Amino acid sequence: MKRLRAIFLAPSALVMALLFFAPLLIVLAYSLLTRGPYGGVMLPWSGESYTRAFDPLYGEILWRSIWIAALSTFLCAVLAFPLALFIARSQKHKTLLLNLVMLPFWTSFLIRTYAWMFLLRDTGLINSALEGLHLIRAPLPLLFNSGAVVLGLVYGYLPFMVLPLYATLEKLDGALLDAAADLGASPFVSVWRIVLPLSRPGLIAGCVLVFVPCLGAYLTPDLMGGGKTVMLGNLVQNQFTSARDWPFGSAVSLLLMLLVVVVTALLSRKSEELL
Amino acid sequence: MKRFLVAYATAVYLFLYLPLAVLGAFSVNASKIAVWRGFTWNWYTQVFHNEALLQGMMNSLIIAISATVICTVLGTLAGYALWKRRSALLVGSLFLSLLTPEIVAGVSLLAFFEWLFRFVHVQLGMYTVILAHVSFCLVYVVMVILARLRTFDGSLEEAALDLGATEWEAFRRITVPLLWPAILAAALLCFTVSFDDYVITSLVAGVNSETLPMIIYAMARRGVSPEVNALSVLITVGLGVLILVAGRLENAS
Numbered sequence: 001m002k003r004l005r006a007i008f009l010a011p012s013a014l015v016m017a018l019l020f021f022a023p024l025l026i027v028l029a030y031s032l033l034t035r036g037p038y039g040g041v042m043l044p045w046s047g048e049s050y051t052r053a054f055d056p057l058y059g060e061i062l063w064r065s066i067w068i069a070a071l072s073t074f075l076c077a078v079l080a081f082p083l084a085l086f087i088a089r090s091q092k093h094k095t096l097l098l099n100l101v102m103l104p105f106w107t108s109f110l111i112r113t114y115a116w117m118f119l120l121r122d123t124g125l126i127n128s129a130l131e132g133l134h135l136i137r138a139p140l141p142l143l144f145n146s147g148a149v150v151l152g153l154v155y156g157y158l159p160f161m162v163l164p165l166y167a168t169l170e171k172l173d174g175a176l177l178d179a180a181a182d183l184g185a186s187p188f189v190s191v192w193r194i195v196l197p198l199s200r201p202g203l204i205a206g207c208v209l210v211f212v213p214c215l216g217a218y219l220t221p222d223l224m225g226g227g228k229t230v231m232l233g234n235l236v237q238n239q240f241t242s243a244r245d246w247p248f249g250s251a252v253s254l255l256l257m258l259l260v261v262v263v264t265a266l267l268s269r270k271s272e273e274l275l
Numbered sequence: 276m277k278r279f280l281v282a283y284a285t286a287v288y289l290f291l292y293l294p295l296a297v298l299g300a301f302s303v304n305a306s307k308i309a310v311w312r313g314f315t316w317n318w319y320t321q322v323f324h325n326e327a328l329l330q331g332m333m334n335s336l337i338i339a340i341s342a343t344v345i346c347t348v349l350g351t352l353a354g355y356a357l358w359k360r361r362s363a364l365l366v367g368s369l370f371l372s373l374l375t376p377e378i379v380a381g382v383s384l385l386a387f388f389e390w391l392f393r394f395v396h397v398q399l400g401m402y403t404v405i406l407a408h409v410s411f412c413l414v415y416v417v418m419v420i421l422a423r424l425r426t427f428d429g430s431l432e433e434a435a436l437d438l439g440a441t442e443w444e445a446f447r448r449i450t451v452p453l454l455w456p457a458i459l460a461a462a463l464l465c466f467t468v469s470f471d472d473y474v475i476t477s478l479v480a481g482v483n484s485e486t487l488p489m490i491i492y493a494m495a496r497r498g499v500s501p502e503v504n505a506l507s508v509l510i511t512v513g514l515g516v517l518i519l520v521a522g523r524l525e526n527a528s
Binding site: 012026087121191 | 276279280281283284287288290291292294295297298301348349350352353355356357359360362364365368369371372374375376377378379380382383384385386387390406407409410413417442443446464467470471473474478488491492495496498503504507510511514515518519522526
C-alpha cells in the first residue's frame, strides 16, 4: 500500500510544491530585494519594503480593509441567522431551501457583481426608475463608494455564513425550546438566550469563511468601489501592474497572507474540520 | 416568530435573486438603456455573432476543460490516498491554498512565471493560465472526494484484496466505479470554479489567452451593455445547470 499511496500523492504534492509554494518563495525573495529601474527586481537585499508597508499611508488601507471585512461579516451574520433558523426549522424542502442559497454562489461571482452594477450605476435601473418617477433630478451616487463595496461583499459571501449556521442549528435539540416556552420565555427571548449561544460554533465558522475572503477581496472593491475604495488586494494588484514596484507588492502580499492565516488560526483552532 | 422568520427569509431570498432576475429581464429588453422598451432576442443573437466573445468563450472552455481533467485525475488519486492515511502536510497545503486571497495567488504565480522565463524562453499564454487554474482548483476536487469517502464502505475493497486482487486492481475495479458520481461532481465543481475565475487569470494570461470573464470585466467597467446582460444570463444558466447536476450526483452517491 505504501508504494501505491506514494504514487497517488506525488502528482498533487508536486502541483502544490511547484505551483503554490515555489511562487510564494519567489514572492518572499522579491519582497526582500530592491525595485529595478524599469520595474522588476534587483540586488541588494533590503527590508525596506516591509518598513514602507507600515507607513501611515498604507496603514489607512489596512484599517479600511479590516473594517470593511468586519462590517460585511457582521451584516452577513445578521442576514444569515434568521434565514438559517428558518431553513433548519422548516418541515420539508430543507435541501431545496439550502440549495437555493448556494446556487447563486456557484454561478459566476463576476456576473453577480455586474448585476449589482447594472442596478446601482448612474444610468442603472434604480436611478432610471427614480428619475422616471421624478423623485430625483440628478442620479444618486449609489455605486463607486465603500457602501457599494460592502453590499457587493455581503451579496457575494452570504452563503458562506448560512451554511455553517444551518449545520449547527439543524442539530439543535427542539426540546430545549419547548422547555423555554413552558417556563414562560417568548420565542424571541428563547432564540436570543438559547439558540444564539448554542449556535456559536457555526457562527464562528461562518465568520471565518466570510471575513477571510473579504479581507483579501480584490474584484469587489475594484468594480463596485471604482478605484476609490482601495483595499489591500487592490494595493497588491496596483504594485504589480501600474506602479511596477514588485518588492513592495510582494511584501504587502505576504503581510496579507499572514493576516489571513493568523485570523483563521485564531478563530478556528480545528481548521481540519473546515476541509 | 414563525411569520417573522418566513418574512425575513423571503426578503433574503429576494435579495439573492432579484439582481439576477433584473439582469435576465433586461437581457430581452429592446432598449439599450435601463428603460423597458419591449421584448427582443436581439442581444442573444449578437452574442453569438461577436467574434471576440466567441474566441473568449473558446479560450475559457479550453482552459476550464484542461484544468478540470488534470485536477480530477490528480485530486481523485490524492483524495483516495489521503483517505487511507492522512498527510498533514498535503492537507495543510491544500487548505492554505484555499485560504490564500486570489490576488496573492495571482501575483505570486505571475512573479514565478516571469522568473522561470529567464531560464526557459517562453511567454505567458494559455498554458500558464491552465497551470494556474490547476493550482487553485485541485483543493475542490480533493474536498469532494474526501467528503464522499468519509461515508464509504471500506470492506468492499478489503474483500477484493482477500480474494487476491492487487491494491491497484481493487482501486481501479471496486473503488473507482463506486466513486464515479462523486468524481463527476468534483469535476463539474472544478469546471465552474475555473470557468468563472477572473483575478488570477487576468494576471497570468498572455496576449492570445483572453477569457470570457476578462471580456465581461472589461465590458462591465465600460458601462451597461445589453450584450453582457444576455451573455451573463447564458453563463449563469449554464453554470447553474452544471451545479444542479453536480449536486444530484453527490447526493446520489
